[in-house]
Every structure is written in structure tokens, then in C-alpha cells.
Amino acid sequence: MTSVTATEIQNNFGKFLKMVQEGHEIVIIKNGSEVARLISKEQTVSFLSDSLVGVLSTDADEKAARAERMARYEGAD
Numbered sequence: 001m002t003s004v005t006a007t008e009i010q011n012n013f014g015k016f017l018k019m020v021q022e023g024h025e026i027v028i029i030k031n032g033s034e035v036a037r038l039i040s041k042e043q044t045v046s047f048l049s050d051s052l053v054g055v056l057s058t059d060a061d062e063k064a065a066r067a068e069r070m071a072r073y074e075g076a077d
Helices: 006-011 013-021 041-052 062-073
Strands: 002-005 026-030 033-038
Touching: 002 006, 002 013, 006 013, 006 026, 013 026, 013 033
Parallel strands: 002 026
Antiparallel strands: 026 033
């Protein structure tokens, strides 16, 4: 992973785009804070699925979840 400033990206976009195409990950920093991440299209799916590991419950009860939502919004009119 490479961290660069927004100014560096603006001035050298072609260079960083090539790095992303080669499989590198670029984190863009503005005013000292991370504001964006450039990753290749191929890495997008694995990045998103890796982010969800452990978040989704394997024993979710769809009927119970639906009943809970319906009860929450019954009096919303």
C-alpha cells in the first residue's frame, strides 16, 4: 500500500494509475486524513468481500428479521 497526498495524485496521476493497474493499492491523503483508496477493478470484489468477513451472520433467521422490521414500522404512518 502506498500513501500519497492529493496534490501528488493530481500532479502524477498517470504514474499512480499505472501502479494500480500493476496491483498496488494507493491511499490518498488530504489535510492529514485518508480520504480515498485506489484499487484495481479486479481487487474490488475481494476487497469488499474481505471487509464483510465476520459481519454477516450465518445463522440469520429471515422470518424473524422481517417480523422485527414490520413491528418497527407498523405505527410509522
